[in-house]
Amino acid sequence: MNRNLTRLAGTFAGIALAVSVAIPALASTGPSGRVSDRPAQPLGAETDAARCRTDWQATREDRTLAKVQAVGFCEIDRRLVTIDRLQALVHGSDVLTDAHASALSRILDHSETGLQALRREIAADTTVASATEDVRRIFTDYRIYALVTRQVALVRADDRVDAAINRLTHAADQLAAAIARAAGNGKDVTVAQGHLDAMIAAIAEARAEVAGDASAVLAQTPATWNAGTAKPILDAARASIAAARSDLRIALTEAQAVLAALR
Amino acid sequence: MSTVKGHRILTVITAALVVVLIAGCGSGTELADAGSPTSPPPTVDLTTAPEEPTVPVVGATVQPATTVQPATTNEPGMTVQPVKTNEPSVTVEPVTTDKPPTAPVPTPDLTSIEALLSGIDGDLGDDAGAAASEGSPQ
Numbered sequence: 001m002n003r004n005l006t007r008l009a010g011t012f013a014g015i016a017l018a019v020s021v022a023i024p025a026l027a028s029t030g031p032s033g034r035v036s037d038r039p040a041q042p043l044g045a046e047t048d049a050a051r052c053r054t055d056w057q058a059t060r061e062d063r064t065l066a067k068v069q070a071v072g073f074c075e076i077d078r079r080l081v082t083i084d085r086l087q088a089l090v091h092g093s094d095v096l097t098d099a100h101a102s103a104l105s106r107i108l109d110h111s112e113t114g115l116q117a118l119r120r121e122i123a124a125d126t127t128v129a130s131a132t133e134d135v136r137r138i139f140t141d142y143r144i145y146a147l148v149t150r151q152v153a154l155v156r157a158d159d160r161v162d163a164a165i166n167r168l169t170h171a172a173d174q175l176a177a178a179i180a181r182a183a184g185n186g187k188d189v190t191v192a193q194g195h196l197d198a199m200i201a202a203i204a205e206a207r208a209e210v211a212g213d214a215s216a217v218l219a220q221t222p223a224t225w226n227a228g229t230a231k232p233i234l235d236a237a238r239a240s241i242a243a244a245r246s247d248l249r250i251a252l253t254e255a256q257a258v259l260a261a262l263r
Numbered sequence: 264m265s266t267v268k269g270h271r272i273l274t275v276i277t278a279a280l281v282v283v284l285i286a287g288c289g290s291g292t293e294l295a296d297a298g299s300p301t302s303p304p305p306t307v308d309l310t311t312a313p314e315e316p317t318v319p320v321v322g323a324t325v326q327p328a329t330t331v332q333p334a335t336t337n338e339p340g341m342t343v344q345p346v347k348t349n350e351p352s353v354t355v356e357p358v359t360t361d362k363p364p365t366a367p368v369p370t371p372d373l374t375s376i377e378a379l380l381s382g383i384d385g386d387l388g389d390d391a392g393a394a395a396s397e398g399s400p401q
Contacts, residue, residue: 049398056401075398082396095382136400149393157386164379171371238390245383252376259370 047078047085065128072122072135076115079144083112086152095159103218104152111142143222150234151217157241158214161206164248168203168255172196175258182262192261199254206247213237 052074059067090096090104118137125131142148175196183189217237220230 048396052398060401095379132400139397139400143397145397146394149396150390153386153390153393157383157390160379160383160386164376164383167372167376167379171373171376174369174371234390238387241383242387245380245387248376248380252373252380255371255373 047082051078063128065125065131068128068131068135069122069125072131072138073119075135075138076119076122079115079138079142080112082144082149083108083115086149087112089152089156093156095163096156097159097162100155100159100214100218104155107148107151107218111144111148115142115144140226141222143225147220147222147225147230147234151220154217154234154237154241155214158210158217158237161210161241161244161248165203165207168199168248168251171255172200172203175199175255178262179258187262189262192258195254195257195261199251199258202247202251202254206244206251209240209244209247210237213240 052071055067055071055074059071087105087108090101090108093101096104115138118134118141122131122134125134175192179189179192179196182192214237216233220233224230
């Protein structure tokens, strides 16, 4: 009996020692020890085409239903990560107009729900042929990278151009007032006025460059992409935004020249 | 005899167990509380810091660096009053500078425009790299 009591006490003491060591160790687990529910990989590694290369290679070597489904899941999942990133860009943007942000959100939400449904369809496929057809639809029905990602980037750029135009126009008004003041004080403002005129002309050119671009870009769909009509429109919008950016750079330089001429 | 001895051993071990448990839990609590949002680190609450006493501006002579301190003597009921003189009232006006004849023309904010142009470059970069990620069904 006494021996049993001694053994029992020894067991308790062992447990107590273990607990007293474990509690501080657990309590000291700080934020760095927090388990993340997001992949720790950089974004590029999650979303670029190379992510699914291994699955595609396996499918080419042995085209089974499971392997076709695996490549479908991979292609959909990287698109969902991309959509998540694009939604954050749209919702957190301080340059997008409300109308453009709403239009982009609708495109992204439609793409997200569609891809999630397609993922379930692929999981339910029972033949290689049906799974292969569903995997093809990931590309043809959504065009997440060729179209949707470009729509977000181009509309953001277009709205940034508009914001820069507005600010430069306001700056031109302020510079015109400064020139008038200097002229009133008897200063020769010929050079300053010349730079201001060049600034205003560059702003007007930038405005003309991007007129209607955002609407044209937002009107494109996977169907128009597949028909070959969307890409030229996106490329044209890109070219006009780049040209407008150059015009705005000129306008900014002219604004700085006005200030220098007035000193 | 052996039963009594066993009980003594058990009592000693139980006491040690309690001490070890208390020590273990106590140190764990301290570590957990150190980073707990319910026990923020001590901070200086600036909102409750005593304000500098203001100097009466009417009917009093303003002396530089005059501050009202709590009574430090042991005399009961002693309060510190502003020193009054027989001099005529002095009113302290905020110091103002002479305004220029006309307001200056505001300088345009060109820095924010520069940032917008840089943002356009970033957007065009995103656009250029997007299509390469599309891939194709193989």
